[in-house]
Amino acid sequence: xxxxxxxxxxxxxxxxxxxxxxxxxxxxxxxxxxxxxxxxxxxxxxxxxxxxxxxxxxxxxxxxxxxxxxxxxxxxxxxxxxxxxxxxxxxxxxxxxxxxxxxxxxxxxxxxxxxxxxxxxxxxxxxxxxxxxxxxxxxxxxxxxxxxxxxxxxxxxxxxxxxxxxxxxxxxxxxxxxxxxxxxxxxxxxxxxxxxxxxxxxxxxxxxxxxxxxxxxxxxxxxxxxxxxxxxxxxxxxxxxxxxxxxxxxxxxxxxxxxxxxxxxxxxxxxxxxxxxxxxxxxxxxxxxxxxxxxxxxxxxxxxxxxxxxxxxxxxxx
Amino acid sequence: xxxxxxxxxxxxxxxxxxxxxxxxxxxxxxxxxxxxxxxxxxxxxxxxxxxxxxxxxxxxxxxxxxxxxxxxxxxxxxxxxxxxxxxxxxxxxxxxxxxxxxxxxxxxxxxxxxxxxxxxxxxxxxxxxxxxxxxxxxxxxxxxxxxxxxxxxxxxxxxxxxxxxxxxxxxxxxxxxxxxxxxxxxxxxxxxxxxxxxxxxxxxxxxxxxxxxxxxxxxxxxxxxxxxxxxxxxxxxxxxxxxxxxxxxxxxxxxxxxxxxx
Numbered sequence: 001x002x003x004x005x006x007x008x009x010x011x012x013x014x015x016x017x018x019x020x021x022x023x024x025x026x027x028x029x030x031x032x033x034x035x036x037x038x039x040x041x042x043x044x045x046x047x048x049x050x051x052x053x054x055x056x057x058x059x060x061x062x063x064x065x066x067x068x069x070x071x072x073x074x075x076x077x078x079x080x081x082x083x084x085x086x087x088x089x090x091x092x093x094x095x096x097x098x099x100x101x102x103x104x105x106x107x108x109x110x111x112x113x114x115x116x117x118x119x120x121x122x123x124x125x126x127x128x129x130x131x132x133x134x135x136x137x138x139x140x141x142x143x144x145x146x147x148x149x150x151x152x153x154x155x156x157x158x159x160x161x162x163x164x165x166x167x168x169x170x171x172x173x174x175x176x177x178x179x180x181x182x183x184x185x186x187x188x189x190x191x192x193x194x195x196x197x198x199x200x201x202x203x204x205x206x207x208x209x210x211x212x213x214x215x216x217x218x219x220x221x222x223x224x225x226x227x228x229x230x231x232x233x234x235x236x237x238x239x240x241x242x243x244x245x246x247x248x249x250x251x252x253x254x255x256x257x258x259x260x261x262x263x264x265x266x267x268x269x270x271x272x273x274x275x276x277x278x279x280x281x282x283x284x285x286x287x288x289x290x291x292x293x294x295x296x297x298x299x300x301x302x303x304x305x306x307x308x309x310x311x312x313x314x315x316x317x318x
Numbered sequence: 319x320x321x322x323x324x325x326x327x328x329x330x331x332x333x334x335x336x337x338x339x340x341x342x343x344x345x346x347x348x349x350x351x352x353x354x355x356x357x358x359x360x361x362x363x364x365x366x367x368x369x370x371x372x373x374x375x376x377x378x379x380x381x382x383x384x385x386x387x388x389x390x391x392x393x394x395x396x397x398x399x400x401x402x403x404x405x406x407x408x409x410x411x412x413x414x415x416x417x418x419x420x421x422x423x424x425x426x427x428x429x430x431x432x433x434x435x436x437x438x439x440x441x442x443x444x445x446x447x448x449x450x451x452x453x454x455x456x457x458x459x460x461x462x463x464x465x466x467x468x469x470x471x472x473x474x475x476x477x478x479x480x481x482x483x484x485x486x487x488x489x490x491x492x493x494x495x496x497x498x499x500x501x502x503x504x505x506x507x508x509x510x511x512x513x514x515x516x517x518x519x520x521x522x523x524x525x526x527x528x529x530x531x532x533x534x535x536x537x538x539x540x541x542x543x544x545x546x547x548x549x550x551x552x553x554x555x556x557x558x559x560x561x562x563x564x565x566x567x568x569x570x571x572x573x574x575x576x577x578x579x580x
Contacts, residue, residue, distance in 0.1 A: 196570035200579070238568050245576045246568065 008047050010240035014038040014247050014288075015210040016051070017183055019098065020132025021159035026181075029158060030130035033098050035213070035288040036249035041236065042286040043308060048240075053309040054283050056298050057134055057291045058096040059255050060086050062113070062121050063105035068293075071271045072259055075295050083121070087129045094295040100134035101125065106147040107138035115150035122154040134161040134251075134291070136185065137173075145172045152176035161185060161251075161289075164215055167198050174205045185251055187215040190224070192231050192238075192246075199245045213289065214248045220257040220264075220278045228252075232285040250286055254279045255293030272296045280304055319561060320359060320543035321554070322391050322412075323352030324516065326378065328365015337364060337374050345378060346385045355548040356578060359389035359412065362403065371396065375403040383409055391438075391545070397425045404433040411435040414545075415478065418443040418457040423464040436474040437465070438512055441497070447480060451493035454479050455500060462504050476512040476543055477501045483520040484528060491518075491532075498539040510542040530556040537561060 016037030021027025033055050040048020064080050065073070079085040083101075090096040105111040106118050113121075122135065135151050137144030149172060152162055156179075163185025165173045170186070177184045186202055188195035195214055203209050214235065218228040232250055239247030258264055258278045264271035275297035279290045283305065292298045325348050328334045336344035349360055360382060364374040371394060379390060383406075392403040393414040400413055415438035416426040430437040439461035441454045448454045458477050465475050479497035482490055494513075502508040513536060519528035530553045533544060537560040548554060558577045561567055570576055 192568055193570045196568055196576060197572055200570065200572045200576055203579070234568070243567065243576070244579060245570070 005046065008040070008044075010039060010048055012039075012240045012242040012244070012247055014236070014239055014249055015212075015244075017161075017210065017213065017249060019134065019159060019161050019183065021157055021181075025159070026157040027159055028126065028130070029132050031097060031132070032159075033132050038286075039240070041240065042284055050309075052288070053305050054287055055098055055289055056096075056279075056302050056305075057098040057100040057289055058090040058094065058295075058298060059100045059102060059253075059291050059293050060090060061102050061104045062118070063111055065104075066110070068259065069265045069271060071264075071269050072294055084124065084128050087125060090295075091129050091131055094298065096131060096298075098132055098134065098289075099129065100136065100291045102136050103138050103144075103147055103151060105138070106143050107140050108143055110138065112143070113147070115147045118147040119150040119154040122151045126155060126158060132160065133158065134163070134185075134289075136163045141166075141169045145169065148173055149176045152180045152182060155182070156180040159183070161213060163187065163213075163251075165198065165202060167194055167201070170198065170202060171205065174202050174207050177211070178205070178207055183211040183213060185215050186212050186248070187217060190217045190219070190228055190231055192216075192235050195231075195235060196243075196245050199248065203245075209244055209248060212248045213251045214246075215251050215253065218252050218254065218257055218278075218282060220254070220261050221274055221281070222263065223257065223261055225278060225281055229281065229285040232282070232287070236286045249288035250282075251289040251291065252279070252282045252287040253291045254282065254287075255291055255297075258297075259293055272300075276300045283308070319537065319541065319557065320512075321357050321548055321557070322359040322361050322389075322512075322543060322545040323349075323355075323357030323548045324361050324514070324545045325352055325547060325549070326360055326382070327363040327393070328368050328374070329363070330365075334365050334367060337368065337378065340377065342381045342384070345381045349382045349386055349388075352548045353386055353388060355551070356554050357388070357548040359391050360386075361391040361393050361414065361545050363393035364399070371399045372402050375399050376406045379403045379406050379409075383407070389436075392435075397422070397429065400426070401429055404429065404435060407433070412438060412476070414438045415440045416461070418460045420464070423461065423468075427465055427468045427470050430474070431468065431470055436476065437470065438476045438478055439465075439509075440478040440480060442480055447482070450490070451497050451500070454493065454497045455504075458497070458501050458509075459504055462509055465509075466505070472505050472509050473507045475509040477509045478512050478514065481513045481515065481517045481532070483522070484518055484532075485521050495535055495539045498536055498541050502540060511540065512543040512545065513541060515544045515546040526550055526552060529553055533557055534560045537564065 020029040020032040037051040079089045105113040164187035235246045258275035264274045364371045389410040391412040416422045441457035518532045519525040
């Protein structure tokens, strides 16, 4: 008896978004990165169109990183002491197509850099590397409300992805994105109700939901991965069913979460494994952007994405 | 749920006058107001007083299509009037409606096929209005069978259990509600269900309250669509909340606004 595969058809589409602007669009990037646009569940190629595979972004900081275990610092070597060399290494040696720069140096406890200094850093970074940028704040709301508008302005028309807007602090960042032509990361604490609410608040300010990427907040393997996974699944199902307020691509800060686990920090060189397994899992639940730290993990995940998205026999996607 | 706005109906004096005077603006305003309030489809009815429904129906369709591409629910007891509307429709359509009588089904089901329209089947026949759930089911089965025989996709059929005024047919209310869930299991894939809501409150004093209470209960029984007054904000808020409670939409503090943004 012939068994017919059960194929679900969805009415909705995850919004498609481009990061980076080339010269023809008023920017200065050498390439752009497209994410989103799915009309079906992750990796179910027969159910819908998945025009853009997930993309790996390399995380860099504007200051030398603190508390990173040796397993993680080793591949970067001395370059970590100079963020621009660090960025160069990611792009030239590890072939990063996208960088995610964390303005950690703006944090009151990590140097407390001012807005002008941060803006200058972004300007130099933009002239030094030609890949598109994700720019995220230091995590201190008050300070980020000062430095992020400056960083946003320094990157005007480069169509960056800037973050993170949270429920209690989104207006300054969204206003900057509107003024300077960027998209926004909307972060919610593993809470689908807040993710939806925040998208509505942001769109009420005039930034269309098609310029929002959801950071659902994740946990690494063993630290709530399943919980974040199920939230992403639920949001994706709602988005594909036609709920535009949840039909945004996802960004997952896998490196950040994986390298804070005690397993990654232990002497057994488990960090790369932890980061890789966590990232691979979130590809299944619909991650569109994976922000990773270790180049070996990034390489493994990029290869894995290629394998998933390219049919070996035909060379065709899916 | 598919909300069908009921206000473009010649029986309302403003629309009746607009039809007589060929006042496009009044009809278009009524269409856009209903859509702004959440209607995803619009009922189009020339009204009982129309002297030339064969001309009025296509005029209404053309007039509405100038301002919206929402689905039009062509409402007449006369198949010829419906066909005049179908002929000029560029928007998606729903035929409103056929009864369970063979002579109606023989005309309207092929018409729905020809114009790729959805179809409402009301569970009444020439013998009159059903008195209980079993009679409703019997009529529903005959409509579903006719569609299957004539090659009309049953998932495009909306069965209407005929909602009666609560002050006239109180003992039938539970039967009507239970019919909604039972209609859906007649066939696989199942037909959808629809009600003309406002009838339930005819002649009552608290019309809006009766309407929204009945709608909430009907939604819980699995109702797919209702023809109603979308400008009744409390009614729509109640509908959105009922669907929220049934987990059809994800909660957020601004869930009413979120629903309307869809």
